[in-house]
Amino acid sequence: xxxxxxxxxxxxxxxxxxxxxxxxxxxxxxxxxxxxxxxxxxxxxxxxxxxxxxxxxxxxxxxxxxxxxxxxxxxxxxxxxxxxxxxxxxxxxxxxxxxxxxxxxxxxxxxxxxxxxxxxxxxxxxxxxxxxxxxxxxxxxxxxxxxxxxxxxxxxxxxxxxxxxxxxxxxxxxxxxxxxxxxxxxxxxxxxxxxxxxxxxxxxxxxxxxxxxxxxxxxxxxxxxxxxxxxxxxxxxxxxxxxxxxxxxxxxxxxxxxxxxxxxxxxxxxxxxxxxxxxxxxxxxxxxxxxxxx
Numbered sequence: 234x235x236x237x238x239x240x241x242x243x244x245x246x247x248x249x250x251x252x253x254x255x256x257x258x259x260x261x262x263x264x265x266x267x268x269x270x271x272x273x274x275x276x277x278x279x280x281x282x283x284x285x286x287x288x289x290x291x292x293x294x295x296x297x298x299x300x301x302x303x304x305x306x307x308x309x310x311x312x313x314x315x316x317x318x319x320x321x322x323x324x325x326x327x328x329x330x331x332x333x334x335x336x337x338x339x340x341x342x343x344x345x346x347x348x349x350x351x352x353x354x355x356x357x358x359x360x361x362x363x364x365x366x367x368x369x370x371x372x373x374x375x376x377x378x379x380x381x382x383x384x385x386x387x388x389x390x391x392x393x394x395x396x397x398x399x400x401x402x403x404x405x406x407x408x409x410x411x412x413x414x415x416x417x418x419x420x421x422x423x424x425x426x427x428x429x430x431x432x433x434x435x436x437x438x439x440x441x442x443x444x445x446x447x448x449x450x451x452x453x454x455x456x457x458x459x460x461x462x463x464x465x466x467x468x469x470x471x472x473x474x475x476x477x478x479x480x481x482x483x484x485x486x487x488x489x490x491x492x493x494x495x496x497x498x499x500x501x502x503x504x505x506x507x508x509x510x511x512x513x514x515x516x517x518x519x520x521x522x523x524x525x526x527x
Contacts, residue, residue, distance in 0.1 A: 254282070261286050261516055269504055271502075272500075273499075276495045276496075277495075278492075278524045279527070280425065283414070285413060292411060293408075293466075293468060293498075294410060294466055295468050295477075296362075297416065299464060300441065301419065305377070319348065321348075321349065322346055323345055323346070324343050325342055327343060332396065358441070358445060360444075370395075385422065388415070391411075406468045406478065413497070414496075416482050424492065447463065450517070451514065455517065455521055460485075461483050461485055476501075476503075476506075478499065478502075495516075
């Protein structure tokens with residue numbers, strides 16, 4: 234459940250000037266220099282130290298918003314005592330062709346019941362576009378998700394479109410946006426268990442640990458057994474080869490017992506997918522090495 238003091242999170246997070254983390258700031262800027270892309274970074278370490286680079290842009294969320302969507306759905310379920318085992322009927326027409334959908338690939342004919350537990354795992358762990366669209370159509374729409382986060386004190390963002398809408402035109406991919414810092418603030422609320430009761434919180438946490446996408450991003454250069462709770466998001470490219478966004482949002486657990494939340498959002502990139510992933514991986518490793526010494 235949302236704790237009465239959740240808004241105090243923002244007073245606890247002190248934005249540390251770059252001069253106090255100059256070494257890390259310089260290394261991050263070195264990674265992103267001379268790249269044909271805009272790269273935004275936000276890191277919150279130990280619930281208070283905050284570092285941002287290029288935060289003042291509207292970065293397309295792409296599938297990162299599915300984490301926000303899952304939080305809103307689970308909050309509604311939590312407040313209304315709806316079990317994760319509650320089933321929804323999946324029709325064939327819910328499993329549309331021409332979009333990323335592991336569930337459709339597995340069961341293309343539809344016409345079956347599936348629990349909310351499994352469906353949320355398909356969006357949070359597997360980034361299934363069809364299930365995200367289904368949730369927006371039949372449970373809680375984009376507008377209500379947007380209002381939910383505004384009620385928590387999050388402002389530098391917009392959630393207005395489904396995957397279905399974004400797929401209609403390249404420019405539509407910019408409709409859902411957020412700054413890296415706001416994204417990490419939401420992640421911190423989740424990490425501190427200020428949004429959901431423990432059962433729902435632990436369920437979503439594990440679903441995001443089990444995320445299959447983005448193995449070449451935040452996790453790629455970290456020690457093998459590092460616990461990473463994350464959600465990725467990537468746009469399609471236009472005919473000129475521009476990728477609107479390539480993102481990873483994560484909580485990283487350190488050997489020193491601390492954690493940091495990190496958002497690395499890449500916008501308007503003409504770099505290769507390999508280079509985009511490498512940017513995210515290198516910045517994550519820099520943060521890991523830097524804060525693990527603290």
